[in-house]
Amino acid sequence: MICPQVSRKRFNETAKKVKRKEHITGAEARDQLARGYGYTDFSEMNLHMMKMGHWK
Numbered sequence: 657m658i659c660p661q662v663s664r665k666r667f668n669e670t671a672k673k674v675k676r677k678e679h680i681t682g683a684e685a686r687d688q689l690a691r692g693y694g695y696t697d698f699s700e701m702n703l704h705m706m707k708m709g710h711w712k
Contacts, residue, residue: 660693660705661710663711664705664711667686668686669687669691670687671686671689672685674688674689683698686698
């Protein structure tokens with residue numbers, strides 16, 4: 657897993673752009689971005705980022 661140095665705000669903004677571009681749901685866009693960082697889905701990335709202290 658890669659520990660991305662990205663804020664939650666920037667991650668969500670990027671997910672919105674992906675959602676609009678690919679005409680998919682927000683959850684699918686977040687999962688797709690999280691898979692790009694090596695996680696299985698967004699919930700796994702969210703838990704890891706909160707444990708590491710990057711996100712609150």
